[in-house]
Amino acid sequence: MSEHPSSLSQQSCEACRWDAPHASESEMASWQKQLPEWQIVERDGIMQLERSYRFRNFKQALAFTNSVGEIAEEAGHHPALLTEWGKVTVTWWSHEMKGLHKNDFILAARTDEVAS
DSSP: OOOOTTHHHHSOOOOOOTTSOOOOHHHHHHHHHTOTTOEEEEETTEEEEEEEEEOSSHHHHHHHHHHHHHHHHHHTOOOEEEEETTEEEEEEOBTTTTBOOHHHHHHHHHHHHHHO
8 A cells, every 4th residue: 555755744643652563674664765864773772763954054943843842742752852053853763662663754754744
């Protein structure tokens, strides 16, 4: 089943528990096709989804950080946000289950929408 690129951001996040199933390799590959700018990185044995965004100045970067914070609060799911002059790095992962869940990909897609 092929999904339109915007459809991932339209999906609902599920309640995520520590014992929720991690995203499978095939699921991650499928969802990542819709998020070509995002990279899967591993830190301390935990898979994470990460992307950096560029801005003209700190004020724009901070405004973007605050917008991402709003979608995070709305979803009850929070990324790591590194705000620098002209750049914001966003890292999503499911803290409770120490890995990647579909919610992380949904929120990465929503983050891209905030940036555009």
